[in-house]
Amino acid sequence: MTKILIIEDEKNLARFVELELQHEDYQTKIESNGRSGLNEALNNEYDLILLDLMLPELSGMEVARRLREVKNTPIIIMTARDSIIDRVSGFDHGADDYIVKPFAIEELLARIRALLRRIKIENTITKKEDNNLLVFKDLMIDKDDGIVRRGNEVINLTKREYDLLLILMENIGIPLARDILLEKVWGFDSGAGTNVVDVYIRYLRNKIDRPNTTSYIQTVRGIGYTINDGK
Numbered sequence: 001m002t003k004i005l006i007i008e009d010e011k012n013l014a015r016f017v018e019l020e021l022q023h024e025d026y027q028t029k030i031e032s033n034g035r036s037g038l039n040e041a042l043n044n045e046y047d048l049i050l051l052d053l054m055l056p057e058l059s060g061m062e063v064a065r066r067l068r069e070v071k072n073t074p075i076i077i078m079t080a081r082d083s084i085i086d087r088v089s090g091f092d093h094g095a096d097d098y099i100v101k102p103f104a105i106e107e108l109l110a111r112i113r114a115l116l117r118r119i120k121i122e123n124t125i126t127k128k129e130d131n132n133l134l135v136f137k138d139l140m141i142d143k144d145d146g147i148v149r150r151g152n153e154v155i156n157l158t159k160r161e162y163d164l165l166l167i168l169m170e171n172i173g174i175p176l177a178r179d180i181l182l183e184k185v186w187g188f189d190s191g192a193g194t195n196v197v198d199v200y201i202r203y204l205r206n207k208i209d210r211p212n213t214t215s216y217i218q219t220v221r222g223i224g225y226t227i228n229d230g231k
Helices: 011-023 034-043 060-068 084-092 105-131 159-169 178-186 195-208
Strands: 003-007 027-031 048-051 075-079 097-100 133-136 139-142 147-150 153-155 217-220 224-227
Touching: 003 011, 003 034, 011 027, 011 105, 027 034, 034 060, 048 060, 048 105, 060 075, 060 084, 075 084, 075 105, 084 097, 097 105, 133 159, 139 159, 159 178, 159 195, 159 224, 178 195, 178 224, 195 217, 195 224
Parallel strands: 003 027, 003 048, 048 075, 075 097
Antiparallel strands: 133 139, 139 147, 147 153, 217 224
């Protein structure tokens, strides 16, 4: 369930917003001053924070600033201060959106949905990029387009070379036996012609390695091969 923290000292408004959010199946908590609100936001995980600016003990701007030093929790400022300077300052202190009091609850709910949707999309893209980009030092495989780079140089590989490097990069630091590599890349049964793995490892080293440097593809005596720095 989506968790929303409301940091608002106007009790009637805070309770009204809370009831509307709960009606939309959000889980909520109210804090009525800036210091307790900041502590709650820092010590617990929330999907979104609704933050008033004019708060006792600690201003909303200061809450946003301190929170942004350690967390990226989305923040919507809701305040009666509607000048351009206030809006700009709010965004500069880390707010993701800004709504001026008095506001229609439908607008606030729409802004919440839009912000949560945007964060979800961004997280999905980031996760996709993380899952499809394999990196070891300056060697990189982009699984989305099948491109291999070392530094700024694109390395052209055959399909077998690419598949062999891919499984090594997916298991960095883990020694993989020749028969396992043979089965994964060529689909051969264990023990059948494992010397073909040695041949293709040599092909890869010739394309990937730099002169007078340790090969990224290390031989593990009695087992097979692994991606490692040799240290």
